[in-house]
Amino acid sequence: MIKIPGTSRVIIENVQPFIDNGLYPAKRTVGEQVDVTADILGDGHDHIRARVLFKKSSESNWHETEMTHLGNDFWKGTFDTTEKGIYHFKVTAWIDHFDTWYDGFKKKAAANVDVQLELREGVVFLKTLETRKHKLTHAIARLEGSYDEAVAYVRSDEFAHVVHDHPLIDHATTTERVYEVVVESKRVNFTAWYELFPRSASLDNRHGTFRDVIKLLPRIEAMGFDVLYLPPIHPIGKVNRKGKNNTVKAEPGEPGSPWAIGSDEGGHKSVLPALGTLDDYKMLITEAKSHGLDIALDLAFQCAPDHPYVKEHPDWFKQRPDGSIQYAENPPKKYQDIYPFNFECNDWQALWMELKSVITFWIDQGVTIFRVDNPHTKPTPFWQWVIGEVNKSYADIIFLAEAFTRPRIMASLAKAGFNQSYTYFTWRVHKQEIVEYMNELVYGQSRNYYRPNFWPNTPDILPYHLQHQGENIFIMRYALAATLSSNYGMYGPAYELYDNQPLPGREEYMNSEKFEVKHYDWKRTTRLTDIITLVNRARKENDALHSTWNLQFCQIDNGFLLSYLKATPDLSNIILVVVNLDPNGTQSGYVQLPKDRLKLGDHIHVRVRDLITEEVYTWTQEWNFISLDPYKMPFHLFKVEIGDPFQ
Numbered sequence: 001m002i003k004i005p006g007t008s009r010v011i012i013e014n015v016q017p018f019i020d021n022g023l024y025p026a027k028r029t030v031g032e033q034v035d036v037t038a039d040i041l042g043d044g045h046d047h048i049r050a051r052v053l054f055k056k057s058s059e060s061n062w063h064e065t066e067m068t069h070l071g072n073d074f075w076k077g078t079f080d081t082t083e084k085g086i087y088h089f090k091v092t093a094w095i096d097h098f099d100t101w102y103d104g105f106k107k108k109a110a111a112n113v114d115v116q117l118e119l120r121e122g123v124v125f126l127k128t129l130e131t132r133k134h135k136l137t138h139a140i141a142r143l144e145g146s147y148d149e150a151v152a153y154v155r156s157d158e159f160a161h162v163v164h165d166h167p168l169i170d171h172a173t174t175t176e177r178v179y180e181v182v183v184e185s186k187r188v189n190f191t192a193w194y195e196l197f198p199r200s201a202s203l204d205n206r207h208g209t210f211r212d213v214i215k216l217l218p219r220i221e222a223m224g225f226d227v228l229y230l231p232p233i234h235p236i237g238k239v240n241r242k243g244k245n246n247t248v249k250a251e252p253g254e255p256g257s258p259w260a261i262g263s264d265e266g267g268h269k270s271v272l273p274a275l276g277t278l279d280d281y282k283m284l285i286t287e288a289k290s291h292g293l294d295i296a297l298d299l300a301f302q303c304a305p306d307h308p309y310v311k312e313h314p315d316w317f318k319q320r321p322d323g324s325i326q327y328a329e330n331p332p333k334k335y336q337d338i339y340p341f342n343f344e345c346n347d348w349q350a351l352w353m354e355l356k357s358v359i360t361f362w363i364d365q366g367v368t369i370f371r372v373d374n375p376h377t378k379p380t381p382f383w384q385w386v387i388g389e390v391n392k393s394y395a396d397i398i399f400l401a402e403a404f405t406r407p408r409i410m411a412s413l414a415k416a417g418f419n420q421s422y423t424y425f426t427w428r429v430h431k432q433e434i435v436e437y438m439n440e441l442v443y444g445q446s447r448n449y450y451r452p453n454f455w456p457n458t459p460d461i462l463p464y465h466l467q468h469q470g471e472n473i474f475i476m477r478y479a480l481a482a483t484l485s486s487n488y489g490m491y492g493p494a495y496e497l498y499d500n501q502p503l504p505g506r507e508e509y510m511n512s513e514k515f516e517v518k519h520y521d522w523k524r525t526t527r528l529t530d531i532i533t534l535v536n537r538a539r540k541e542n543d544a545l546h547s548t549w550n551l552q553f554c555q556i557d558n559g560f561l562l563s564y565l566k567a568t569p570d571l572s573n574i575i576l577v578v579v580n581l582d583p584n585g586t587q588s589g590y591v592q593l594p595k596d597r598l599k600l601g602d603h604i605h606v607r608v609r610d611l612i613t614e615e616v617y618t619w620t621q622e623w624n625f626i627s628l629d630p631y632k633m634p635f636h637l638f639k640v641e642i643g644d645p646f647q
Contacts, residue, residue: 007171010041010042010094012175013038013039015038015091015177018179019415019448024449025180026449027182027184029081029183029184029189030082030183030184030185030186032081032183032547033081034078034079034081035078036067036077036078036091037077038050039075040091040093042095046095047100049067050069050094051066052090053092054087056083056088065077077091084183084395085182086182088179089178089179090175091174092175094167094172094173095171098125098163101118101125102122105118105154116147119147123143123144126140127140129166136162139159142159184396188451189451189487190539191398191420191486192489192536193227193453193487194220195458195490196213196228196492196493197258198213198233198275200520201216203523209276209280211283214284221293222533224532224537224539225293226292227293227296228294232258235262235263235264235271236260237307239337240337241257242257242260242515245515255516255517256337259302259373260304260338262304262310263304264306268301269358269361296367296400297367297371299370300373302328303339303341305325305339310339315342317339325339341378343379352382360390363390363397368397369400372400372402375413375418376403384417387416387417398420400419400453401413401418404424404461410422410423410450411446414451419451420452421451422455423485425452425481426461427463435553438484438551451487452485452487452548453485453489454480454489455489455490455491456474456480456481456490457490457495459491460508460514462494462500463507464502467502469500471498471526471528472584472630472631472634474498475527475531475630475634476581476635479535479579482535483535483564483575484548484564495528534611538575538639542573543568543573544567544568545566551566552564554594555592556589556592556626558587558589560580560582562578563626565598574598574640574641576636577637577638578626579634580634583634586629586630589626592622593619598640604619607619608636609638609639611639612636612637
């Protein structure tokens with residue numbers, strides 16, 4: 001609804017950001033701008049002016065920022081977010097007769113039309129404004145002076161500022177609805193995740209423990225990651241345990257899948273004894289923080305057949321006519337080792353409360369980040385409720401939605417409260433696919449609630465384009481993930497060591513670590529290890545890489561070369577990335593500098609330094625030659641410095 005007095009002539013429509021008719025707030029992080037847009041129109045040719053009114057929910061007074069007309073009745077205004085919390089905004093607009101008069105005066109004066117009467121009208125406007133506590137005595141005196149001097153004054157820059165700085169606000173239209181933006185910690189907008197299985201963390205041929213993971217922390221810190229994500233750490237079911245390569249029956253000694261949670265050793269609030277004790281896990285959290293790392297807990301709300309919940313609360317699961325419990329299926333896949341919860345059970349309220357207590361239990365142990373397994377197989381209203389409840393009691397808890405599913409479901413989970421989301425990046429391979437997907441994320445409506453996290457692989461997914469391939473494509477896909485998105489992650493050792501062997505015809509790993517203990521040489525590094533270290537360092541040192549939303553693709557005359565720019569709003573930090581999407585051959589072309597975005601004039605003098613290879617080039621043209629040999633380096637990560645050629 002819009003508050004329109006009978007004398008108002010302005011209509012305000014399509015105010016954004018506005019999610020599902022106000023059902024969900026828009027999202028930002030501290031320091032990000034909120035771009036407010038609206039369709040603002042009126043009859044005739046009188047000039048419209050508009051403002052965004054905004055404030056924190058705890059404030060009583062509104063702040064103001066001017067909106068700019070971008071053409072075709074489309075307006076935009078921007079305000080900054082400086083603190084966490086809820087921000088409110090609304091839009092107000094009016095016909096500014098003073099500004100209309102001023103525009104007409106300039107046109108008449110330029111055509112040498114007599115404007116004596118217009119000068120008198122101007123004095124009336126100024127005196128009206130002065131009665132509203134504007135100090136305009138000097139301007140009034142100038143307009144009441146000699147004709148030629150008065151005309152010259154009205155046409156001056158000084159008077160232009162008078163008109164701009166003293167709007168004549170009458171009969172304003174103001175949106176009755178107050179719009180909402182939730183502002184979260186900067187932390188949710190800039191993370192680099194490394195995933196490993198703690199049972200594979202030992203430096204010798206035995207089952208790894210939390211204490212073994214502690215020994216790996218310096219290595220992961222040195223690579224520049226800030227989140228260490230471990231698959232479920234709970235007791236693993238012994239009934240229907242899966243064996244190597246997901247065989248139906250495990251052989252003696254096979255560890256089973258960590259996602260088959262619960263046994264006689266405990267459930268979701270316990271740790272697998274083979275990994276250590278709860279105190280060991282808390283020690284890992286503490287030690288990780290000393291290395292600048294947060295430990296992310298895998299939150300998988302499902303149970304093995306021998307989970308204590310199955311015996312204590314059989315009504316929380318779907319009972320079949322033969323008395324058995326329905327196990328999980330995704331035909332043709334069968335998960336006999338996993339029982340999903342029945343969220344339609346009569347005891348659903350107790351189920352919700354218990355699952356909430358699982359989350360708060362681990363927060364109380366020191367966990368602040370949760371990677372949520374398959375959230376799309378649980379009701380979205382549950383997630384909206386439980387995340388909201390957690391946020392009431394705990395600050396800065398991050399929930400990452402691992403939901404590779406239909407787009408609208410992924411969007412619904414993000415609206416419901418997930419701070420980060422897995423994406424389709426894993427399967428966007430060709431240039432046009434990447435460009436279209438990124439433009440959808442950055443410029444589409446989902447920008448207001450969906451915060452992407454790019455993963456080139458996961459323990460579940462070895463995409464076809466990585467299968468049986470060499471290091472070039474692993475490096476190239478890593479570079480894309482880490483620079484297109486400000487949040488990214490990787491299933492670490494498998495990716496770092498170029499595991500490229502699939503199950504035949506499947507996007508799954510042969511000898512998957514999901515079903516067995518691996519024994520890595522953790523002292524080994526690869527070319528990619530060094531590149532990861534350099535890219536993560538560049539990410540931390542360059543603010544332009546701290547956002548996903550500042551992306552702009554650049555023209556480049558080769559279908560195998562992808563180029564994009566990221567810059568801070570004030571252009572104090574500019575990054576240009578060029579990627580060779582062909583892992584097997586050198587590709588060359590000319591990349592166009594976006595002159596308008598970079599505010600470049602006719603005399604171009606740009607210095608670019610590759611933050612990986614340390615190569616330096618000076619560009620003096622709008623179009624510049626690029627050649628990338630993937631066997632040398634499949635991408636450029638340029639830091640751009642704009643200089644004056646005549647200095």
